[in-house]
Amino acid sequence: MAFIRQLSGKAWIWSFIGMFLVWFVTAAYTGGKGSADVISAALSFATFTVIVGIGQMFVITTGPGNVDLSIPSTIALSGAVAMKIMGGSNAMLAIGLAASLGCGLAVGLFNYLLIRVLRIPPIIATLSSSFLILSTAIAYGRGLKIKPPPLLAEFTTAQVAGIPVLAIVIILFAVLMSVVLNRTLYGRAVLAIGQNMRAAWLAGIHVERIRFATYVLSAVLAAICGFLLSGFSGGASLNMGQEYLLASIAVVVIGGTSVAGGKANVPGIWGAAMFMFLLVTMLNTFGASAGIRLIMTGLIIVAVITIAGGDEPQR
Amino acid sequence: MLAYLTTPRFLRAALPAASFAILLAAIFYVQPRAMSYFGMNLMLQYTVPIALATIAQMFIITVNDLDLSIGPFVGLTACIGATLLADTPALGLLALAGCIAAYAGLGALIHWRNLPSLVVTLGMSFVWLGVAVLILPTPGGTAPGWVKAIVGLKTPYVPFPIIAAAAIGIVVHLALMTSSYGAVLRGAGGNPKAIGRAGWSLLKIKMVMYGAAGLFGVLSGLSLIGLTSAADAHIADRYTLYAIAGVILGGGEFVGGRVSPVGAVIGALTLTLTGSFLTFLKISPDWQIGAQGGILIIVLALRALINRREG
Numbered sequence: 001m002a003f004i005r006q007l008s009g010k011a012w013i014w015s016f017i018g019m020f021l022v023w024f025v026t027a028a029y030t031g032g033k034g035s036a037d038v039i040s041a042a043l044s045f046a047t048f049t050v051i052v053g054i055g056q057m058f059v060i061t062t063g064p065g066n067v068d069l070s071i072p073s074t075i076a077l078s079g080a081v082a083m084k085i086m087g088g089s090n091a092m093l094a095i096g097l098a099a100s101l102g103c104g105l106a107v108g109l110f111n112y113l114l115i116r117v118l119r120i121p122p123i124i125a126t127l128s129s130s131f132l133i134l135s136t137a138i139a140y141g142r143g144l145k146i147k148p149p150p151l152l153a154e155f156t157t158a159q160v161a162g163i164p165v166l167a168i169v170i171i172l173f174a175v176l177m178s179v180v181l182n183r184t185l186y187g188r189a190v191l192a193i194g195q196n197m198r199a200a201w202l203a204g205i206h207v208e209r210i211r212f213a214t215y216v217l218s219a220v221l222a223a224i225c226g227f228l229l230s231g232f233s234g235g236a237s238l239n240m241g242q243e244y245l246l247a248s249i250a251v252v253v254i255g256g257t258s259v260a261g262g263k264a265n266v267p268g269i270w271g272a273a274m275f276m277f278l279l280v281t282m283l284n285t286f287g288a289s290a291g292i293r294l295i296m297t298g299l300i301i302v303a304v305i306t307i308a309g310g311d312e313p314q315r
Numbered sequence: 316m317l318a319y320l321t322t323p324r325f326l327r328a329a330l331p332a333a334s335f336a337i338l339l340a341a342i343f344y345v346q347p348r349a350m351s352y353f354g355m356n357l358m359l360q361y362t363v364p365i366a367l368a369t370i371a372q373m374f375i376i377t378v379n380d381l382d383l384s385i386g387p388f389v390g391l392t393a394c395i396g397a398t399l400l401a402d403t404p405a406l407g408l409l410a411l412a413g414c415i416a417a418y419a420g421l422g423a424l425i426h427w428r429n430l431p432s433l434v435v436t437l438g439m440s441f442v443w444l445g446v447a448v449l450i451l452p453t454p455g456g457t458a459p460g461w462v463k464a465i466v467g468l469k470t471p472y473v474p475f476p477i478i479a480a481a482a483i484g485i486v487v488h489l490a491l492m493t494s495s496y497g498a499v500l501r502g503a504g505g506n507p508k509a510i511g512r513a514g515w516s517l518l519k520i521k522m523v524m525y526g527a528a529g530l531f532g533v534l535s536g537l538s539l540i541g542l543t544s545a546a547d548a549h550i551a552d553r554y555t556l557y558a559i560a561g562v563i564l565g566g567g568e569f570v571g572g573r574v575s576p577v578g579a580v581i582g583a584l585t586l587t588l589t590g591s592f593l594t595f596l597k598i599s600p601d602w603q604i605g606a607q608g609g610i611l612i613i614v615l616a617l618r619a620l621i622n623r624r625e626g
Binding site for chain 1: 601
């Protein structure tokens, strides 16, 4: 009993409960047919949401008003740049990845400069930079129809005993980031800043250095997502990042991270990402139209945040 | 006089108008033929829906919230306008009234549960889009004749979009900046606690502001289909970003209820002109959104400079 009580106190448990509930309903409806395949597909697709979700989580955790809206355009730019540089050749894989990471680094740096030097609120800063990034991606990637290197395509779609390899890698990465969040100086500093920036500063935390690292982390993760996603989907497309704006914020919120900042957890992101995918799958098996699927997705996000509630004036 | 003209307060107020004037001058320099009734009309025709969406966003920003769903919402009202309103006007009006009520309800929900507007509106953007797709699965429909007639009005001397934009700015300015309840509404963004202690209902204020945003979203959708004469669920997806950018370009502050309706309209005009400017410079449309982002950053940089002088 004590174990259950302890579990129910964890913010992330709800996203997993939701995930299993939706999966069971789907499995019951189909009579258990293909339930394993559904999980496998969910793992593949959730992986990408988790990558950007983790970056978004760190940004949101640094306090109210902090959010990265440039994730979709960074995904688009990184994918386009990597594909063009690699030109479908395995030999260029490392260079392509490096270019991709470079994109992320540059975007993060630029975002932070706007926030720090021009004192633009993060939402507006990342929004305006996303305009610039997207334009760059459009101009650079016009008519881009380059296949990813076979090795990358294989790696991103490979499966071991029905479990996507990439998902295993990202689960390990999530464990690592969970340690970073809870056990390292950086992670503790992010939480402290989110709880009270001034107190954190008075306690001797290098607030600006931490914020800088956080925005760079988010952009680099978005770039990695773009790189892997273009390998997964057989090439980069300019709108492939689009759905990740809402998805990255939604998984953070549904996963039990406080939007007011200062309270975060990594496991919930996996649960929430799986939940979101399985929910759409469930509505699909019920034969719901695209409109209904959109409405349900939106309503569930609003319902989750309404139940979770806000505890402080926040944005 | 000169001392007044260089005060941070004046500079800040003049910045939106100055950036608009500079952009307009640059356009006339590059393409003198744009300096005509027809040219202005063509360049600015989409100002009206964008300005209305910007004002809607401004109402939300006034109470320290942010609306990430105004674009899909405008798309939904456009779809309703091109289908229900055209076929069965009574039902259409009822649906549009329902949209406004839903917005006011959102304001109540956000206040009641103290929710982050960012997440709520992001979720709602899916709902609006979903409803729009249900109403109009494929692009189409026809705008009601009277909507087209109003938007296509040929006014003497000054093109209609300019008159309409000016009227929108002035009406909202009178309501929000000069009326006593308007001051209370803005105060709810500046210091909600004080307004609450003074006996005003913050719930009602949020509902009024969200409702007003809904109303202007509806007007934006209708004026948009008046121009395009058909609708599509995705017709206004970009308006979310345009609207935020317009408010900020127009001198609105992100927190504290410091907004400017006239500035917001000018901000919308500036954004619309950016597109034409790039076309005249023969720069590829690829860079259009990039240029809008660039202008946003430049204006914000200038404002940061002005604010720094204020100390």
